[in-house]
Amino acid sequence: MKVESVEAIPFSIPFTKPVRFASGQVEVADHVLVRVRTSDGVTGVAEAPPRPYTYGETQTSIVAVVEQLFAPAVVGLPLLAREQVRARVGRTVGNPTAKAALDMALWDAWGKTCGRPVHELLGGFTDSLAVSHMVGFDEPAAMVAEAERVRDTYGITSFKVKVGRRPVHADVAVVRALRAGLGEDVELYLDGNRGWTAAEAAQALRMLDDVGLSRVEELDPADDVLARRWLVQRCPVPYVADESAPTAADVTREVLGGSATMVSIKTARTGFTDSTQVAGLCEGLGVPVALGNQVDGSIGSACALAFGASRRSTSLLPAELSNWLDLADDLLTEPLTIAEGRMAVRGGPGTGIEVDEEKLARFRTDG
Incomplete structure (x- = not known):
C-alpha cells in the first residue's frame, strides 16, 4: 500500500449569507479538495479551507504547494509512513491547512483500506x-x-x-x-x-x-x-x-x-x-x-x-x-x-463520506 498520486482540486461554493467576523469575511467557500490515491486503488479525501488573513494561505497557494512540493515528496511512500510524510512536508514552512488536508486524506485512505472508521x-x-x-x-x-x-x-x-x-x-x-x-x-x-x-x-x-x-x-x-x-x-x-x-x-x-x-x-x-x-x-x-x-x-x-x-x-x-x-x-x-x-459519526470506513463526482465537476474551478 503506497501513495500513488496526490491531487489538489480547487472548488467554489457560495454561502447563503456572508460569515463576518473581526479578522475577515467569507462569502464563498473557495476551498481545495485534497485527494490521495493508493497503489491498491483506494481514495482518501480531505478539505483545505484557505484563510489568508490568518495563515497567509490562498486557494491558489494551497493547490501550488500540494502539487509542486507535497505530492512529489510523498508519492511512493507507504500509506502508513505518516512520520516520513510529516518530516518531508515539514521542510516547507507554513501552509498549515494544506499539510492538514494531506494528513487527513492519508488517514481516510487508511481507514478505507482496513475497513474501519477513522474515529x-x-x-x-x-x-x-x-x-x-x-x-x-x-x-x-x-x-x-x-x-x-x-x-x-x-x-x-x-x-x-x-x-x-x-x-x-x-x-x-x-x-x-x-x-x-x-x-x-x-x-x-x-x-x-x-x-x-x-x-x-x-x-x-x-x-x-x-x-x-x-x-x-x-x-x-x-x-x-x-x-x-x-x-x-x-x-x-x-x-x-x-x-x-x-x-x-x-x-x-x-x-x-x-x-x-x-x-x-x-x-x-x-x-x-x-x-x-x-x-x-x-x-x-x-x-x-x-x-x-x-x-x-x-x-x-x-x-x-x-x-x-x-x-x-x-x-x-x-x-x-x-x-x-x-x-x-x-x-x-x-x-x-x-x-x-x-x-x-458516520459508520462507514475512513471518515465515512464519499464525494459526489457530478457535484465536484460542477463546483471545481480549474476547468
Missing part, C-alpha cells in the same frame, strides 16, 4: 458529539433570530458569538440580546478573532459579567505579550488560544507563558496526526480543549467530527461543526445531519 483508529471514544453554532456579525435582532432558528431546527443550545468590533458596546448589546432571547439554559461564549485590545476586552468582560459566558477566545492579539497575560490573569472564565496556538510548540508557549488557559483544536490546520499531538499535550498539562472550526465545509466538518469523537478530552464540550449549514450546497453523496443538537 475508531484514532481512539473511538464516542459515536456522536454535541454541536455548537457560530453566529457572525449582524444587528442584535438578526443574530438572535439566527440563533433561535438554529436552536429550534437542529436542537443546538451552544453558540459562539463573534465579537471584536469597536466600540465594544455594539457587541455587548448583541450578547445581552442573545442571552435575553435564548434564556439561561443556552451556552454562550465569545470569539474576538484578535479584534480588541486587552483593555477593550477587559471592559467588555466587565460589562458582561452577569451574562454567564462559558469561555472567551482570542479577544486580543497574541503578540501583545504583556497585555495579553494581564488580560488572561483577570479573565473570569477560561481564555482560549486559537490562532495563537496552531502547533504543539505554540500551545506550550501560550499556556506556560500565562497567555491562555484553554486551547482550540482545529483539524483544518493540524490534521489528525498533529491534532492528536496537541490533544495529548493539553491532557498532560491539564488544559481543557475545545474542537474549533475554520468555516469548514461538509468534508472538513466530517473530519473534525471524526477526530473529536475519538478522544474523551475533545468530546466534553460542544464542537463547532455546523458552518456547512450556511453553504448553498456541498460535495457529498449523502449530506451531514444534526439532530437534537448532536452529530453522529
Whole structure:
C-alpha cells in the first residue's frame, strides 16, 4: 500500500449569507479538495479551507504547494509512513491547512483500506458529539433570530458569538440580546478573532459579567505579550488560544507563558496526526480543549467530527461543526445531519463520506 498520486482540486461554493467576523469575511467557500490515491486503488479525501488573513494561505497557494512540493515528496511512500510524510512536508514552512488536508486524506485512505472508521483508529471514544453554532456579525435582532432558528431546527443550545468590533458596546448589546432571547439554559461564549485590545476586552468582560459566558477566545492579539497575560490573569472564565496556538510548540508557549488557559483544536490546520499531538499535550498539562472550526465545509466538518469523537478530552464540550449549514450546497453523496443538537459519526470506513463526482465537476474551478 503506497501513495500513488496526490491531487489538489480547487472548488467554489457560495454561502447563503456572508460569515463576518473581526479578522475577515467569507462569502464563498473557495476551498481545495485534497485527494490521495493508493497503489491498491483506494481514495482518501480531505478539505483545505484557505484563510489568508490568518495563515497567509490562498486557494491558489494551497493547490501550488500540494502539487509542486507535497505530492512529489510523498508519492511512493507507504500509506502508513505518516512520520516520513510529516518530516518531508515539514521542510516547507507554513501552509498549515494544506499539510492538514494531506494528513487527513492519508488517514481516510487508511481507514478505507482496513475497513474501519477513522474515529475508531484514532481512539473511538464516542459515536456522536454535541454541536455548537457560530453566529457572525449582524444587528442584535438578526443574530438572535439566527440563533433561535438554529436552536429550534437542529436542537443546538451552544453558540459562539463573534465579537471584536469597536466600540465594544455594539457587541455587548448583541450578547445581552442573545442571552435575553435564548434564556439561561443556552451556552454562550465569545470569539474576538484578535479584534480588541486587552483593555477593550477587559471592559467588555466587565460589562458582561452577569451574562454567564462559558469561555472567551482570542479577544486580543497574541503578540501583545504583556497585555495579553494581564488580560488572561483577570479573565473570569477560561481564555482560549486559537490562532495563537496552531502547533504543539505554540500551545506550550501560550499556556506556560500565562497567555491562555484553554486551547482550540482545529483539524483544518493540524490534521489528525498533529491534532492528536496537541490533544495529548493539553491532557498532560491539564488544559481543557475545545474542537474549533475554520468555516469548514461538509468534508472538513466530517473530519473534525471524526477526530473529536475519538478522544474523551475533545468530546466534553460542544464542537463547532455546523458552518456547512450556511453553504448553498456541498460535495457529498449523502449530506451531514444534526439532530437534537448532536452529530453522529458516520459508520462507514475512513471518515465515512464519499464525494459526489457530478457535484465536484460542477463546483471545481480549474476547468
